[in-house]
Amino acid sequence: MTSARKARPMFRRLLLAACAAAFAAPAGAATFRLPAHTKTTFENGLTVIVMPARRLPLVEFRLVARAGAVNDPAGREGLAGLTAELLTQGAGRRDARQIAEDIAFVGGALDATASIEQAVVTCEVLGKDFATGLGMFHDVIVQPTFPEAEFKRKQSETLGAIAAQKDDPGTVANNELGPFLMGESPLAHPVIGYARTVGALTRDDAVAFHKRFLVPDRCILAVVGDVDAKAVLAALGKAFSDWKPSGEKPADAYAPLPRDGGRRVLIVSKPEVTQSQIRLACGGVPRNHPDYFAITVANTILGGGFTSRLVNEIRVNQGLTYGISSRWGMYRNAGTFTISTFTRNEKLRKAVDATLGVVKQLVDQGPTEQELAKARRYLTGQYPLGLQAPDALAAQLATVEFYGLPPDFIETYTSRVEGVTMADVKRVLKERFCTDDLKLLVVSNPKTAQESLAGLGPIEVKEME
């Protein structure tokens, strides 16, 4: 909420922060060698990865904890998010102000946020400020003080942010999609929580959440950048020796999603919009699924990149939208498949029908050999782009560890993508993608939307709270 607001130039295509760049990826011809890195497990159970990368005088610290929204107790939705935000609002000897002041003084950045399955703390400083960075990074993770006044302030800001999210049609669609698709699953609720649950949280809840979930045996710590591996391991070992493990074996917090048949339609009412937000979704697969590469290639053909079937038909041929993409959300035990787009209200039905038609045709008939070759090449060409910056490298290394992927996942990414065959793609299109079972959610004017979506399935209209 504090980032400076920059003027907004107009882009040719949507920048989808979370999905496109993160798994961006090696070139075919050139061989890519990942810089050497070490993995160690400390006595307290903390997994530590260190990768020296010395092109720039920067160091990135990244801690990934199994402490995301999926760990929110029922009725306390939003707790993981609020707890993460509070880590930087008082820790060790510093109060909130001092933390903000000290990290800014060295031109660094210190952030803590939660996502669906993770709490992530990052700290980026210039190499010369390694000690300052490590000290603050350690304190916010191990010794947050959760001052009552800061708890109250952050709780109130969160309630304000929940209200503000209702003003953005795309965010409304994303927040409403989880419960619509996943019902009671702990994956379903928005990370920020609901006004009624956030309003009921107490400081004790945050303290208890931190104590239970931000423990070394649930965490991965990656350091990438202008460091010497030996020295940094010694420094980390010393700094984190006071961090006590929970001794609990982390239990999986949730079960896979059931896949119910048939189509349902939810219209979230927003009478003032001239453009409808559209989501089509169904259950998917977990992140470490054996079909990961085949699904990734198939999805690139359907709705990844800029020459996908969906972009080609809905944007380029028909001019119905500025952006359309399909995406697999893959978590530890479950996943989702979602197509996202938007169009002017008058074209809502046309856009939905055309989108469903594109999916069905690809699933029924499969792609051409040329499309398959293009998708493979696109994925392998993009991959090294996400391996340039220290923070991106740290995120990739932590992801491999978090989901228990093969240790050579990054190095073998290219050959695994290249190994995906036409038979693989056709099979996963039939087995994993959905057509008739896609659930439809729109954020629109309920009157016109109800008329235009008639006949697609049972329609429910939901008022915004």
Place this chain on the structure above:
Amino acid sequence: MRLASRAAFALALALAAASPALAAGKPATPAPAAPAFTPDLLQVERHVLDNGLVVLTHEDHSVPTITFWQWYRVGSRNERPGITGISHFFEHMMFNGSKDVPPKEYDRILESNGGYSNAFTDRDMTAYYEDIASDRLGVVLRLDSDRMAALSLLPDQLRSEIEVVKEERRLRTDNDIQGMLDEQLYASAFDQAPYHWPVIGWMADLNAITRDDMVEYFRIHYAPDNCILVLVGDFETRAALDSIRAYFGGIPRQPAPPEPIVGEPEQKGERRAEVHYPAQNVSVDMGYKAPGVKSADLATLDVLERILSAGESSRLHQALVYEKQIALGASASFQTHLDPGLFEVYVELKPGRAAADGEAAVYEVLDRLAKEGPSARELEKAKNLIEAGFVRRMKTNNGMGSQIGYYEHVLGDWRAMFDQLAKVRAVTAEDCRRVAKQVFDPTKRTVVSLVPEKEGDAAEVTP
């Protein structure tokens, strides 16, 4: 779906040779360490082809990829009423067919070679880039030289693509509160200057732009002598330059496009506007007239922006979010523009808080800064943030290319980034006080506030 912060256009600054020593007698302020960003981190070759095309190259072999940027010296400031939005529409059309590359082929060829492209249009510029494996340099040179030489602008593609642009306008402006306020702020603050109209263009103009307008626009603005190429990454400079010459060298130069007429009358009093729209919280968007690139005070303005807005220890956050607890967020933004622009302040209030509360709190912060100036530590912190920010933008080939192209275009010389950081290092508390007093003048202010309405019938956009 806000824009990601990937667009790194805020002024970024590099360090010149030495940082000035701090004056004695400031016990709370540690002495600055050795500079983190030095010119040896960014060695660039600059060549100008016979047709006027500027080519900037920086070799870096860490990852087997390259970024190829093309910066055209044209943006919405080069438009006129009636065809607003043409620069941005044109940017979309650059991917829609040229002499040897039929419609759809640009993206197909690029992605078949593992490449990624995007582009953006702003008030002062239109820029395109591709990220691709280092052995595919020839692919992007062929695609990008063909569209610079001979863009097709086919009627079918124009008809379909304008609908895409209108959806973009509906997404970013007509159904987005910050977009609505931003458009109204510039429309209210500027009378004559081209910054009056939005980059995306007025909806009525989008409906009216003709193919002839587009053809003329291409002829005037898309010439090699109106463009800067930036190549960063894993390549051999000699060989790459030879290829660039072979692909782009034969495109003929054009007469220099006319400079836009900018004669904004002096603002002689505060301007206020309201946007009525269904919303949960009140927001206020403020803009103070600020100088353009010719000003000697750019470095000071950058420092002021950081003091006011960088991180949670900044003055606006501390006052509005932390102490008074009236806002969800409060930030300032100053960007160096070719023409005089705005120093912006944006506040999103908490539920139940009025615009007047936010305004009063902002004015208190600005007045105090203009009266007292920053503390020594605050000043040093802002300078450190600017320097570290520069290092950060060097993390990717793309970020480096963006930086080099921005400085070459806006400041006229990519090396200006080094001068600029030296100037930042030299900014004094007195400079801050003087410039704050001059810029944060209530009679040069425009304030747009969002007035939340009950959800009801939509206000239709002008057809």
